[in-house]
Amino acid sequence: MKPIYRCRVCGAFTEDQYHCGKQAELLLDPGSRVRLSKLMSGLLRYYPWGLD
Numbered sequence: 001m002k003p004i005y006r007c008r009v010c011g012a013f014t015e016d017q018y019h020c021g022k023q024a025e026l027l028l029d030p031g032s033r034v035r036l037s038k039l040m041s042g043l044l045r046y047y048p049w050g051l052d
């Protein structure tokens with residue numbers, strides 16, 4: 001999974017490390033994205049409302 005960066009110049013979110021010709025700020029590293037998605041699927045399993 002790719003990290004997510006935020007452009008320091010225009011504020012856009014991007015998966016590219018550079019935006020607007022400058023290095024973007026690392027917002028979410030791949031490990032965090034995996035943990036987040038696991039947390040989300042875990043929550044859905046644990047609280048299975050609204051799944052029908």
Ligand SMILES: [Zn+2]
Pocket residue numbers: 007008009010011012019020
């Ligand atoms: Zn930009």
